[in-house]
Amino acid sequence: MSTDAADAFRARTERCRNRLREVGAEALVCFPGRNLQYLTGFAKDPGERHLFLFVPADGDPVLLVPALYEAQVRTETWVEDVRVWGDGDDPLAATRAAIEDLELSDGGRLLVDDRMWARFTQDLRAACPGAEFGLASEALGPLRRRKDARELDALRRAGAVADRALERVRERGAAVVGDTERDLARRIERLLTEAGGESLAFDVIVGSGPNGAMPHHAHGDREIGPGDPVVLDFGARVDGYPSDQTRTVVFEGDPPAAFERVHEAVREAQAAAVAAVEPGVTAAAVDRAAREVIEAAGYGDEFVHRTGHGVGLDVHEEPYIVADNDRTLEPGMVFSVEPGVYLPGEFGVRIEDLVAVTEDGAERLNHTDRGWHP
């Protein structure tokens, strides 16, 4: 791991320790997942083998890993105290030993990863029967909500990857007509890879014609026809951070009668919501800014979802841009602004960019044309 990267991860861990003291917890225990990645740089899906990061409020972090991962964590993380259990060892005994070194006081609070599997929390509970258990988000939530410079840089580059793929899709123009949604989704996957994406941020959405009216539709066998509005919602990860943007495009021919009016309303709503973003404003106010435009256009009942969601190592995380969220925006927060209108059996329109809250407003992370022409 480079010195720069090590410094960034070490600084996050130091902020985490401060938070532990603030909330009165003695230690944090992560297992493979986004919190571990956030603190150490080590990206791994949850798995069957005992692998924990222990972060004491006072003291240096400890990584306990199966032998299989030793070489990887020594090169890919900054953590110096790496303890290894091998094939002949009892992972529970290794866990107990690491817990003992934390010297938790009786009744002391231990925060565990919100997504830690029950089989591992059971082991931790057995190893420290006197502890009170809480969730890691209590300490890490406020940190992960505000992206640091390293995270913003990755999010900008991920946004650029999605933008380039979208431009290449639009360049195909009328040639898209006759493809199935699946064909186009596979093409988008290849374009995202070619543009530098490491992996898909989520299943590519290509919602053509009436399929676009189902916000949860990914892609199917429907053939894209002339005049079909097509909802294109996709993103890719760069340095672990995802992009997430949406455009609604008519590749050839005349769209349905109501389409232009709906598209215009959604586009204005999206612009109004982005314009509302600045520090101190509530998430609810951003949602309201989008909703008011769409309600005024007469489509309030057809805007069936929230205006957006936070984006970081998780594609959906805080802050959620929803009517009842009174959380105020802070510089460094990153979220989607994605109003949509859905006319069942006809078509859907959604326009989405990621935005980062700046010191005095918002920075869009997507920059392609928001119009519906290809």
Add this chain to the structure above:
Amino acid sequence: MSTDAADAFRARTERCRNRLREVGAEALVCFPGRNLQYLTGFAKDPGERHLFLFVPADGDPVLLVPALYEAQVRTETWVEDVRVWGDGDDPLAATRAAIEDLELSDGGRLLVDDRMWARFTQDLRAACPGAEFGLASEALGPLRRRKDARELDALRRAGAVADRALERVRERGAAVVGDTERDLARRIERLLTEAGGESLAFDVIVGSGPNGAMPHHAHGDREIGPGDPVVLDFGARVDGYPSDQTRTVVFEGDPPAAFERVHEAVREAQAAAVAAVEPGVTAAAVDRAAREVIEAAGYGDEFVHRTGHGVGLDVHEEPYIVADNDRTLEPGMVFSVEPGVYLPGEFGVRIEDLVAVTEDGAERLNHTDRGWHP
């Protein structure tokens, strides 16, 4: 859900209730994942919203779901008692109400999904402070290890999908030379879809030349050259059940000097291990059967992993075919038999089929040529 399917899932749940009584537990709580799918047919990844299946030892199961999933669980599961919480409701209150209906006795045992997230187990603990917590596998492990007729049928069909894709890859012969591993992996993904696969069982492995010597390598930018042994390990899901097979192929030209001898040893080892499979034999004995052949050929130190793993709704599950596993095989168990030899910097060879334990031996679920010619 068809009557047949409903009957199969109902029978599994009845066996689960019997197991709960056997192990002295009063109820089981699943959240989205393989256990939920096993008992109800509802396939969903874990998510942020409270969604639980409660199975009391005595009484009918209850599904508690967010409104978003109500329609889906009513059509895709056999469970009749579906309780819904909506946007205005407190999911914790809904959870408490469902827990109260279980009428757990003070100190009664509650088994929770082994992979349930800590944030949900915390809520369950708060809702029943008097309960003792255990893990679902205690009840479900013995059931899920022995596949029923419906599961075996899906596993056979998934095996056939992998076989068809492999045959189409081999048909390309020398045309594969010049492709990168990634190109070939993408082609295999398409072939699996065309053959009827619903989704990849795992990331496709294309390990060419020295990359084949790293058992955990998936695929990269290396170009496949003449004479390269290529490890091809892939599978797809059918009705939720995965396939998992491996062949090692030289698409064109002469392989490295040691290759033929290594390939022959691995092939014989695989045949010996499959021949060892029958009810009453231990998993360890199957591992030993493979290992002895490879040791006799002088490559014991280069066979660096276990001989196999159970396969069901999870691609890796019990029984693990490993030297220290004294578990005896039972009819209905399904696992991989996949010995391999890895010569760092040179090449690797692995040959893998899934096998099902029958009343008196083994049934292979993969049937393509195990030789190295394309």
